[in-house]
Amino acid sequence: MLTIAGREFRSRLFGGTGKFASAEVMRDALVASGTEMVTVALRRVDLADPADDIMRVLDRERYLLLPNTSGARDAREAIRLAHLARAAGGTPWLKLEVTPDPRTLLPDPVETLKATEELVKDGFIVLPYMNADPILALRLQDAGAAAVMPLGSPIGTNQGIVTAFQVRIIIEQARVPVVVDAGLGAPSHAAQAMEMGADAVLVNTAIAVSGDPVRMARAFAMAVAAGRDAYEAGLGEARENAAASSPETGLDFLR
Amino acid sequence: MFVTPEFESLRSAVAGATEADVRRALESIRPGERDLAALLSPAAEPFLAAMASRSAAATGQRFGKTIQIYAPLYVSNLCANRCLYCGFSAENRIDRRALSLDEAEAEAVLLQKRGFNHLLLVSGEAPAVGVEYLEALALRLRDRFAAISIEVQPLETEGYARLFRAGITGVAVYQETYDRVTYGRMHPAGPKSDYVYRLATPARGAAAGLREVGIGFLLGLSDWRAEGLAVGLHLAWLRKAFWRTAFTVSFPRMRPAAGGFQPPQPVNERQLTQLLFALRIFDPDLGLVLSTREDARYRDGMIGLGPTRYSAGSCTAPGGYGSPDGSAGEQFSVGDHRSIDEVCAAIRAKGFDPVRKDWDAVFQQTAA
Amino acid sequence: MSHSMKIVCNGVERVCAPQTKLVDLLCDLGLEPDTVVVECDGVILRREAYDTHLLTDGSVLELIRFVGGG
Numbered sequence: 262m263l264t265i266a267g268r269e270f271r272s273r274l275f276g277g278t279g280k281f282a283s284a285e286v287m288r289d290a291l292v293a294s295g296t297e298m299v300t301v302a303l304r305r306v307d308l309a310d311p312a313d314d315i316m317r318v319l320d321r322e323r324y325l326l327l328p329n330t331s332g333a334r335d336a337r338e339a340i341r342l343a344h345l346a347r348a349a350g351g352t353p354w355l356k357l358e359v360t361p362d363p364r365t366l367l368p369d370p371v372e373t374l375k376a377t378e379e380l381v382k383d384g385f386i387v388l389p390y391m392n393a394d395p396i397l398a399l400r401l402q403d404a405g406a407a408a409v410m411p412l413g414s415p416i417g418t419n420q421g422i423v424t425a426f427q428v429r430i431i432i433e434q435a436r437v438p439v440v441v442d443a444g445l446g447a448p449s450h451a452a453q454a455m456e457m458g459a460d461a462v463l464v465n466t467a468i469a470v471s472g473d474p475v476r477m478a479r480a481f482a483m484a485v486a487a488g489r490d491a492y493e494a495g496l497g498e499a500r501e502n503a504a505a506s507s508p509e510t511g512l513d514f515l516r
Numbered sequence: 517m518f519v520t521p522e523f524e525s526l527r528s529a530v531a532g533a534t535e536a537d538v539r540r541a542l543e544s545i546r547p548g549e550r551d552l553a554a555l556l557s558p559a560a561e562p563f564l565a566a567m568a569s570r571s572a573a574a575t576g577q578r579f580g581k582t583i584q585i586y587a588p589l590y591v592s593n594l595c596a597n598r599c600l601y602c603g604f605s606a607e608n609r610i611d612r613r614a615l616s617l618d619e620a621e622a623e624a625v626l627l628q629k630r631g632f633n634h635l636l637l638v639s640g641e642a643p644a645v646g647v648e649y650l651e652a653l654a655l656r657l658r659d660r661f662a663a664i665s666i667e668v669q670p671l672e673t674e675g676y677a678r679l680f681r682a683g684i685t686g687v688a689v690y691q692e693t694y695d696r697v698t699y700g701r702m703h704p705a706g707p708k709s710d711y712v713y714r715l716a717t718p719a720r721g722a723a724a725g726l727r728e729v730g731i732g733f734l735l736g737l738s739d740w741r742a743e744g745l746a747v748g749l750h751l752a753w754l755r756k757a758f759w760r761t762a763f764t765v766s767f768p769r770m771r772p773a774a775g776g777f778q779p780p781q782p783v784n785e786r787q788l789t790q791l792l793f794a795l796r797i798f799d800p801d802l803g804l805v806l807s808t809r810e811d812a813r814y815r816d817g818m819i820g821l822g823p824t825r826y827s828a829g830s831c832t833a834p835g836g837y838g839s840p841d842g843s844a845g846e847q848f849s850v851g852d853h854r855s856i857d858e859v860c861a862a863i864r865a866k867g868f869d870p871v872r873k874d875w876d877a878v879f880q881q882t883a884a
Numbered sequence: 885m886s887h888s889m890k891i892v893c894n895g896v897e898r899v900c901a902p903q904t905k906l907v908d909l910l911c912d913l914g915l916e917p918d919t920v921v922v923e924c925d926g927v928i929l930r931r932e933a934y935d936t937h938l939l940t941d942g943s944v945l946e947l948i949r950f951v952g953g954g
Contacts, residue, residue, distance in 0.1 A: 277954030302953025305894045311914035348928045349921035465954030514817030
C-alpha cells in the first residue's frame with residue numbers, strides 16, 4: 262500500500278485533468294484509470310462562461326484533490342497560488358510546479374527548493390515537481406517534501422523515462438515516496454517506472470490526447486499494476502560480468 | 517535511530533543463503549541486503565576468487581589505484597571501562613600514561629616529519645581526555661594535517677560539533693559487537709556497557725557535520741557473518757540518514773593483548789577476506805581500512821583487491837613514537853612492523869599510489 | 885447621494901452599486917460562491933466573509949477556481 266503524508270493509496274497511478282476534450286471524457290477516463298488522486302490547476306474564472314466548473318464532475322469523495330501551481334515562474338508566484346489553492350480547495354495538499362520557461366516547462370530547482378521550504382513551514386503537504394536531480398531530491402526531502410516527483414521527460418513530450426539513470430539514484434536514496442511525473446507517453450513507460458522501483462506515476466497528456474482516453478486510462482492502470490507486481494516479485498536484473506577483470510595476483514598469499 | 521535486528525535473524529539470514537543466492541549476488545548490478553547475506557554465507561566460500569575479482573573491479577573503478585596512508589596517535593591509555601578483550605582495560609596492570617598537549621603535539625610532529633598527513637587520535641575512555649583536551653589538541657594540529665580523525669569514547673553531538681569546528685574531520689567508533697548478548701558479557705562495567713548509546717554514536721557524529729564516519733566490529737567476539745550483515749545494515753541506514761557523510765568500515769581482528777584474552781569466535785584470514793570483499797561488493801563507495809593488526813604479507817596481498825586505507829609504522833602505546841622502548845601499555849600487538857616508507861614502497865611495487873601527501877601542503881611548499 | 889463604483893474584476897473594469905456585497909456580485913456574475921476563491925486587493929478572503937464583505941471603489945478582485953491541469 263502506498264502511503265504519502267500518512268494517506269494511503271490503493272492505486273499507484275495519479276491522474277491529471279488537463280487537455281481533455283470535455284469534462285465528461287475526463288470524468289470517464291479518470292474512473293477507468295482507477296486513480297485516487299488527481300491534479301487540478303488554478304486560473305481566473307472565465308466570466309463569459311461562469312457555469313464552466315471542473316469541480317462539477319470531479320467527485321471529491323472519490324479523488325484526493327492535488328492542486329498544482331502551474332503557471333508560477335518563481336517561488337513567490339508559486340506560494341501565492343498555493344495559498345489560493347488551499348483557500349479554494351480547503352486542502353493542504355499541493356503539487357509544487359515552478360516553471361519559468363514556457364517552452365520547455367522545465368522546473369526551476371532553486372525556486373522549487375525555496376518554495377518547498379516556505380510552504381512546508383506553512384503547513385502544506387508539498388509534492389514538488391522536479392528535474393531528475395538526485396541531490397535536489399535529497400535537498401527537497403530535507404526540507405520536508407512529502408514525496409518527490411522527478412520528471413521522466415518534459416511535460417507533454419511523451420518521450421518516456423529519458424532520465425532513467427538519475428531516477429534510479431533518486432529511488433535508491435529516497436526517504437519519501439518517488440512519483441515519476443511528466444513525459445510518460447505510453448503504458449510501457451509507466452511500467453518501466455514501476456519496475457525501477459518508483460512508488461507511483463502521474464500521467465496526464467498521454468491519456469487526455471489519446472484517441473480513446475477511457476481505454477488508454479485502463480491501459481495505464483494495468484501497466485502500473487504490472488510494473489509494480491514485477492518489482493515486488495523481484496525482477497531478474499540485467500547482469501554484470503563477474504569476471505570483468507581478474508586481479509593479477511590471485512589469492513595465493515592467503516594463509 | 518538505527519536498531520540492530522535480532523542477532524538470531526541475522527544469523528539465519530546468512531546461514532540460509534544458497535549457492536544460487538551467491539551467484540545472483542555476484543552478478544547483481546546493485547546488490548542489496550539479501551545479496552550481502554549471501555556473500556557472507558558459508559555458501560560463498562568457494563567463490564572467494566570471483567569475489568576478489570568483483571571487489572577489485574569495484575574498488576579500482578571508485579578509488580583508482582590508490583591507498584590512503586594514516587598513522588594512529590595514541591594520546592592516552594587511561595580507561596574507565598573493563599572490556600574483557602582490550603589491553604587498556606581498567607583490570608589490566610599496565611603502565612598508564614596520558615600525554616600532555618605538548619607531548620601529544622610532539623608525537624604528531626614526529627609523525628608529520630615521517631610523512632604522514634592523515635592522523636587518527638586514539639585514546640581509552642577517561643575524563644582526562646575529553647572534548648576540551650581533544651579540542652585543544654585539534655587546534656594545535658589542524659594546520660599540520662590534511663585530515664584528523666578521532667577514535668575515542670562516544671561523545672554527544674555537541675561534542676562532535678565542537679571538535680569539527682576545531683579541525684577534527686572524522687570519527688571512528690566501532691560497535692565492537694552487534695550481538696547484544698555478547699556485548700553485555702564483554703562490557704560488564706563503565707560507560708561502555710550502554711549498547712544503545714554506543715550504537716547511536718556514528719549518527720551523532722554525522723549529525724554534527726563530521727565529514728567522515730567510521731564503523732565496524734571486533735572480529736572474534738561473535739559470529740562474524742552475522743556481524744558483517746549487521747554492519748552492512750547499519751551502514752545502509754547511516755547512508756540514507758546522512759547522505760552528505762563519507763563512511764568507512766574497519767576490520768580490527770583480535771590479536772594478543774595484555775590480559776591474554778582469547779576471542780570466543782576467532783576469524784581466520786580467509787574469513788576476514790570474505791567479509792571485506794562482501795562489504796566492498798555491497799557498497800562500492802565505502803572506505804575499507806586495514807590496520808597494522810594484520811601482517812605485511814596479508815596487507816601486501818590485499819592491495820588492489822578492496823582495502824583503501826592503511827595505517828603504517830604504528831605504535832599503540834602513548835608516547836611510543838618518541839620513545840619506542842617506553843613502558844606505556846599497548847592496546848594490541850602490531851602485526852605489520854614496517855615503517856611508513858617501507859609500506860609505501862610495497863604499495864608502489866604493486867603499481868599503486870600511496871596517498872600521504874596532501875595537495876594543499878605541496879601547493880604551499882611550492883608557493884613558498 | 886449614491887454614485888456607482890468602479891472595481892476591477894479579473895483584469896476587467898466593472899461598474900457596480902456602492903455597498904455591494906461580494907456575494908451579490910458573485911451571484912450577478914452567475915457564480916456559485918462556493919466554487920470560487922476570491923482575492924481582494926491581494927488578500928484572500930475567507931468564504932464566511934463573502935456574505936458580509938462590502939466592495940469599495942477601486943477594489944481589485946481576482947476570482948479564481950480550479951481548472952483542468954496536470
